[in-house]
Amino acid sequence: MQGIFRAVRSCQETLKAAILQHSHGRGKIFTFGGTTSSSPEQLKGLENVTVAEVLMTKGEEKTGSWLWCRTDDAVIDAVKNMAKNNIGSLVVLKPGEEHLAGIITERDYTRKIVAQGRSPIYTTVGEIMTDKDKLITVTSDTNILQAMQLMTENRIRHIPVIDGKIVGMISIVDVVRAVVNEQSGELKQLNEFIKGDYY
Numbered sequence: 001m002q003g004i005f006r007a008v009r010s011c012q013e014t015l016k017a018a019i020l021q022h023s024h025g026r027g028k029i030f031t032f033g034g035t036t037s038s039s040p041e042q043l044k045g046l047e048n049v050t051v052a053e054v055l056m057t058k059g060e061e062k063t064g065s066w067l068w069c070r071t072d073d074a075v076i077d078a079v080k081n082m083a084k085n086n087i088g089s090l091v092v093l094k095p096g097e098e099h100l101a102g103i104i105t106e107r108d109y110t111r112k113i114v115a116q117g118r119s120p121i122y123t124t125v126g127e128i129m130t131d132k133d134k135l136i137t138v139t140s141d142t143n144i145l146q147a148m149q150l151m152t153e154n155r156i157r158h159i160p161v162i163d164g165k166i167v168g169m170i171s172i173v174d175v176v177r178a179v180v181n182e183q184s185g186e187l188k189q190l191n192e193f194i195k196g197d198y199y
Contacts, residue, residue: 047143047145048143049143049144049145049178049182050140050141050142050143050144051138051139051140051141051142051143051144051147051161051170052140052141052161053144053178054144054170054174054175054178055140055161055167055168055170057174057177057178058168058174067087067090067091067166067168067169068090068091068092068093068166069081069090069091069092069093069104069125070092070093070094070095070125071092071093071094071095071101071102071124071125071126071129072095072124072125072126073124073125074120074121074122074123074124074125075104075109075113075120075121075123075124075125075127075128076120076121078090078104078109078125079106079109079120082106087169087171088105088106088157088158088171089103089104089105089106089157089158089169089171090103090104090125091103091160091166091169092104092125092126092129093166098165098166100132100135100160100162100166101126101129101131101132102126102129102130102131102132102134102135103129103130103135103158103160104125104128104129104130105130105157105158107157108128108129108130109128112127112128113128135160136150136154136156136159137159137160137161137162138150138159138160138161138162138170139161139162139163140161140163140167140168142161144175144178144179147159147170147175148172148175148176148179151172151175156172157171157172157173158170158171158172159171
């Protein structure tokens, strides 16, 4: 995963350097996708993409109440909820409250239920979840590259987004998709710049 992170950064830096070189070499205004620009700063760049923007691309259906469960819920119910909604984790809340207690993931289920031969019917979520004290979270204004670095360094695939309360969840798939989309956009703009009419 760190290799992907380094490759993405390298690609981004190469693109920006090429754009800067072309713009400084000509000393003129150049065109990106039909819009005129006097500087490459109009490219958004990964350093300007936030977790909030990634959440918006997931749509409202990705921020519903099914993103969470309670500590006293049976593990089987939490796993069924994940399977039904095609997600790999749930935020865990304390019973009767909106306070974060932790997170439960497919990995928790595999390692702490299946591998140990425990019953998912008689085991509660609170018994196998990752406690909030060990939980890594981000806020909606966290940069997507910082989120990717947190996930890579801690070998996790899901991070709750907390702005005082739970506002969503991002996965490594969401992060990689955002990176690929941004890089594809920059490559397209660079191709248009190189092929386009410029002075």
